[in-house]
Amino acid sequence: MxxxxxxxxxxxxxxxxxxxxxxxxxxxxxxxxxxxxxxxxxxxxxxxxxxxxxxxxxxxxxxxxxxxxxxxxxxxxxxxxxxxxxxxxxxxxIQILCPINNLNLFPYYGNYVKLASLEYKILSENGVVQPKKVAFIGSGPLPLTSIIMAIHHMKSTHFDNFDIDEQANNVARQIVATDGELEKRMKFMTRDIMEVREKLEEYDCIFLAALVGMNKEEKVKIIGHVRKYMKEGGILLVRSAKGARAFLYPVVEEDDLLGFEVLSIYHPTNEVINSVVLVRKP
Structure with missing residues (x-):
C-alpha cells in the first residue's frame, strides 16, 4: 500500500x-x-x-x-x-535580488503557470480577453496567479488583491514592489471580503481562490455575497475540486451557484489540482 x-x-x-x-x-x-x-x-x-x-x-x-x-x-x-x-x-x-525573476523556484510554480494558462484560455473562450479591472479574493503572501496573469496574459489589466491577513499582504506587496511596471497595476487590500460591498461593482472579472471559504456553508455565503454586489454581466471564476482532489480543496457544485449563469466547468486530469468553474451574473 x-x-x-x-x-x-x-x-x-x-x-x-x-x-x-x-x-x-x-x-x-x-x-x-x-x-x-x-x-x-x-x-x-x-x-x-x-x-x-x-x-x-x-x-x-x-x-x-x-x-x-x-x-x-x-x-x-x-x-x-x-x-x-x-x-x-x-x-x-524579498531578501534576494528581484524576487519576480525567481518565483519559478517555488515548488508548485509549474502548477500555477498551467492553471493560469488554463484559466485564461477559459476566460478568453467566454469573451474575457483583456479585462480592465480584476479582483483576486484570497491572494495570500505569494500572489502567483495575479502575477502570472498580469505578466503573461492580461498585460494591461489592473489587479486588486484581497486578503484578510495583513502580514500576507505586506510580503506580497514587497515582492511586487521590485517590478515598477507591475506595481503600477497591482494593489493589495487587507479586507474580509464579506465586508466589501459597492467596490465589487468595479470589476469585470473576480477570481475566488480555492481556500476562501473552507467549508460548504462559508463558501456558499461568500459566493452569494459576491453575486449580490458584483456588477451585472460580471464574470466570477471559482476554483473547485473533483474526485480525490477534493481531499485537498473544497468542492463547489452547480447548486452552490444559484443566481449565476454557468459558462464553463473544467476538471483537470493532469497534475493541476483545481477545477475551474466560470459563471456570469445575468
Missing amino acids: ASLQESNFDSPVPAELLIARVMQIHASICKLESLRPSKQVNSLFTHLVNLCTLPSSIDISALPQEVQLMRESLINLCGRAEGLLELEFSTFS
Whole structure:
C-alpha cells in the first residue's frame, strides 16, 4: 500500500485503497509538531498531492461520516501548510535580488503557470480577453496567479488583491514592489471580503481562490455575497475540486451557484489540482 503513489496507474485507483492511504497520511500530519516547511512536512504533503491526482472514480459526496470529518480536517491542514510554505518562500525571496525573476523556484510554480494558462484560455473562450479591472479574493503572501496573469496574459489589466491577513499582504506587496511596471497595476487590500460591498461593482472579472471559504456553508455565503454586489454581466471564476482532489480543496457544485449563469466547468486530469468553474451574473 505504501508504494501506491509510485505506481503508474492507467486504471482508476480503488476508492477503499485511496481512502485508507489518505487517512494514513492524515494521521501522520496530525502528529506533526508544526506545519512549517520541513523535510517531513514536505514529504507528507507531496505524497498526499501525488495520491490525490491519480486517476480515481471516487465520489466524495458518498463518503461515510468519519471520512467526511477527516476530509474537512485535512483541507484545513492543507490550507495552513500551504499558507506557511508561501509565507516562508515569500519572506525568503524579498531578501534576494528581484524576487519576480525567481518565483519559478517555488515548488508548485509549474502548477500555477498551467492553471493560469488554463484559466485564461477559459476566460478568453467566454469573451474575457483583456479585462480592465480584476479582483483576486484570497491572494495570500505569494500572489502567483495575479502575477502570472498580469505578466503573461492580461498585460494591461489592473489587479486588486484581497486578503484578510495583513502580514500576507505586506510580503506580497514587497515582492511586487521590485517590478515598477507591475506595481503600477497591482494593489493589495487587507479586507474580509464579506465586508466589501459597492467596490465589487468595479470589476469585470473576480477570481475566488480555492481556500476562501473552507467549508460548504462559508463558501456558499461568500459566493452569494459576491453575486449580490458584483456588477451585472460580471464574470466570477471559482476554483473547485473533483474526485480525490477534493481531499485537498473544497468542492463547489452547480447548486452552490444559484443566481449565476454557468459558462464553463473544467476538471483537470493532469497534475493541476483545481477545477475551474466560470459563471456570469445575468
